Amino acid sequence: MARPSIPKPTARLLSGRLGPWWELFYRFGPPRWTTYMRHNWAGKRLVIAVPYLWLLLFFLGPFIIVFKISFSEVRLAMPPYAPLWQWVTEKAIDVHLNLGNYLFLLTDDLYVSSYLYSLKVAAISTVFCLLIAYPMAYAMARSSPATRNIYLMLIILPFWTSFLLRVYAWIGLLKNNGVINNVLLALGVIDEPITMMQTDFAVFIGIVYSYLPFMILPLYSNLEKHDFTLLEAAADLGAGPVTSFLRVTLPLSVPGIIAGSLLVFIPAVGEYVIPSLLGSSDQLMIGRVLSDEFFANRDWPVASAVAIAMLLLLMVPIMLFQHFQSRELAGAK
Amino acid sequence: MSLTLRVLLLSTVAALVASCGKKPAEPTAPAATEAAKPALDTDEEKVLNVYNWSDYVDPTVIPDFEKETGIKVNYDVFDSNEVLETKLLSGNTGYDVVVPSASFMERQIKAGVFMVLDQSKIPNLKDADPDITQRVALHDPGNEHSVNYMWGTSGVGYNVAKIKEAMPDAPVDSWSMFYDPAVVSKFKDCGVTLLDAPSEVVGTVLIYLGRDANSEKAEDLKAAEDVLMKIRPYIRYVNSSKYIDDLANGEICLALGWSGDVLQARDRANEAAKGIEIKYNIPKEGAIAFFDNFAIPKDAKHVKNAYLFINYMMRPDVAAKNSNYVNYASNNSAALPMIDDSVKNDVSIYPTAEVKGKIVPDLAESPEFTRQLTRSWTRFKTGK
Structure with missing residues (x-):
């Protein structure tokens, strides 16, 4: 099949084909909002205004506050940072922009190494989520509509309990005299309890468990739409189950895989609660570093700079994905 | 529909009339029944917003205060100084009384968070322990901004049986339990934890090394870090609250913990009756004390009620009730006779x-x- 070859995202980024920098802004919006606006110029403006207003209030507003603090300097007062500008006279304004907080992040390898470690944890968790979620989503998609709904219910049901409680439940399962160790001891499988709490293993369990639904649901909604007669056609043409999976189902489910992976990967990078409850203190994720800056060092400006740097670094994969996806959609038409 | 509405209207009118009729009589009522008591100097709005540590008051004390004064108390709790500090520094907390620990309060006073207290409004201050008052004055010069509530130490909390099993002659009254690699390595398998409180833990290492616990010299910090690095492999985790439960149910056997928290673990272990015995020791080399104090933020809206509350908490019988409940030493000398023997004769508390x-x-x-x-x-x- 002759399809126009799409250059790799990285190649496009390097050649400047990602577009001018201001594309950054509308890439944040809902997908294809420009198309939306063109087609529904008058009537649906109001509908679009609601989510935008929401984002403006609860995303852009706090973001600007944090961004502002990141250029400030720490001081012992209420609030604990210096104001960015002061009116010297009625018309003159004295603005202090302190870039030192960002430079400071580069002087100590703590920030870079914990960021890289967060990426690693998030990537590994995403892979495990994918490996577990794919068969589950596939089985759901292939089952009868009635059972499908039951499965969906079962996936969503845990959300009815607090996330924090579910993580605490894992503590009860994993600890030295917890459920798992006690059962294994009683069965005589082990003589000494296995230390599972405060290990990387516990963190991965926690993250994979908590984010699994976010992988299953997009995969399911993708797989459910597949035309299964394609598989019959593949079988008629002599493909075995493995070949038809690898060459038909898997390529068609790529959008679901990407959507699910991002939904798991992005929040996992900034994860704070799971590692601090289940993990050991010797591996630092960026969320922990951020809270230390804020609470232990009481340095709100540096904490804000860490937050902004993290956001900017997370934007790169999101943008690449969006670009990749819009090309894919354009290619499919 | 319209009928029920009318009934509703009627009843509200009735209620209004009733309350109007009652009002003029009100000022005389309390005067008649409690003639002996002077009128309480409360704020117009009989509300008080208190922000205290979790599990840090006898459960009957707040309802008693409400009954006695007619002030409605909104009682919120926190579990770390950092959380309290963040709220205070952001301003407009809405709280009228907060309870920071002295080392944090020292900084908050400098940042201008608290008002200077009018000591004449807290007559029960006469019973304050002069030694403790003096110690708190190191943080709050002249005790202008605060009244001490309770104080305690950080020291060695341990599971008696498990420590004995791992090391029969363990030096349970010394910092070498934690900071001597030859000793602490023996407890690695049964679980050792430290508080996640850098300045306190580093301070105790410096005490162990025979140096000044509050030193800011780079060489002292380096020396403390060297000690900590050597024992790192034997520490299971560093956390300021998890160890209470874990000590109580035998998950860990040795914790550098706060006195009251370890004693709380002891009580929980006794309640569970699984034969776990927990003890707390103040190390012989010396220890670091913390002082939790009442203070009133400058932007508090119910200042008069706040004074009444602080004064109430400083009343000997109330202070004794609280100390008996939370296992911390009270700042109130007059309360001592009313404090249980198990608390006041415990050298790890007093x-x-x-x-x-x-x-x-x-x-x-x-x-x-x-x-x-x-x-x-x-x-x-x-x-x-």
């Missing part, structure tokens, strides 16, 4: 004069040193 002489405060650090300390602490926690 230390002997000799031990008391070796207890030092944890003074607030300069911002520059805080950063170095936190960085050093992070290196320790990550083991790199």
Whole structure:
């Protein structure tokens, strides 16, 4: 099949084909909002205004506050940072922009190494989520509509309990005299309890468990739409189950895989609660570093700079994905 | 529909009439029944917003205060000084009384968070323990901004049976339990934890090394870090609250913990009756004390009620009730006779004069040193 070859995202980024920098802004919006606006110029403006207003209030507003603090300097007062500008006279304004907080992040390898470690944890968790979620989503998609709904219910049901409680439940399962160790001891499988709490293993369990639904649901909604007669056609043409999976189902489910992976990967990078409850203190994720800056060092400006740097670094994969996806959609038409 | 509405309207009108009719009589009512008592100097709005540590008051005390004064208390709790500090520094907390620990309060006073107290409005201050008052004055010069509530120490909390099993002659009254690799390595398998409180833990290492616990010298910090790095492999985790449960149910056997928290673990272990015995010791080399104090934020809206509350908490019988409940030493000398023997004769709560002489405060650090300390602490926690 002759399809126009799409250059790799990285190649496009390097050649400047990602577009001018201001594309950054509308890439944040809902997908294809420009198309939306063109087609529904008058009537649906109001509908679009609601989510935008929401984002403006609860995303852009706090973001600007944090961004502002990141250029400030720490001081012992209420609030604990210096104001960015002061009116010297009625018309003159004295603005202090302190870039030192960002430079400071580069002087100590703590920030870079914990960021890289967060990426690693998030990537590994995403892979495990994918490996577990794919068969589950596939089985759901292939089952009868009635059972499908039951499965969906079962996936969503845990959300009815607090996330924090579910993580605490894992503590009860994993600890030295917890459920798992006690059962294994009683069965005589082990003589000494296995230390599972405060290990990387516990963190991965926690993250994979908590984010699994976010992988299953997009995969399911993708797989459910597949035309299964394609598989019959593949079988008629002599493909075995493995070949038809690898060459038909898997390529068609790529959008679901990407959507699910991002939904798991992005929040996992900034994860704070799971590692601090289940993990050991010797591996630092960026969320922990951020809270230390804020609470232990009481340095709100540096904490804000860490937050902004993290956001900017997370934007790169999101943008690449969006670009990749819009090309894919354009290619499919 | 319209009928029920009318009934509703009627009943509200009736209620209004009733309350109007009642009003003029009100001022005379309390005067008649409690003629002996002077009128309470409360705020117009009979509300008080209190922000205290979790599990830090006898459950009957707040309802009693409400009954006695007619002030409705909104009682919120926190579990770390950092959370309280963040709220205070952001301003407009809405709280009228807060209970920071002295080393944090010292900084908050400098940041201008608290008002200067009018001591004449807290007559029960006459019973305050002069020694404790003096110690708190190191943080709050002249005790202008605060009234001490309770105080305690950080020391050795341990599971008696498990420590004995791992090391029969363990030095349970010494910091070498934690800071001597030859000793602490024996407890690795049964579980050792430290508080996640850099300045306190580093302070105790410096006490162990025979140096000044509040030193800001780079060489002292380096020396403390070296000690901590050597014991890092034997520490299961560093956390300031998890150890209470874990000590109580035998998940860990040795914790550098706060006195009241370890004693709480002891009580929980006794309640569970699984034969776990927990003890707390103040190390013989000396220890670091913390002082939790009442203070009123400058932007408090119910200042008069706040004074009444602080004064109430300083009443000997109330102070004794609280100490009996939370296992911390009260600042109130007059309360001592009413405090249970099990509390006041426990040298880990009310230390002997000799031990008391070796207890030092944890003074607030300069911002520059805080950063170095936190960085050093992070290196320790990550083991790199």
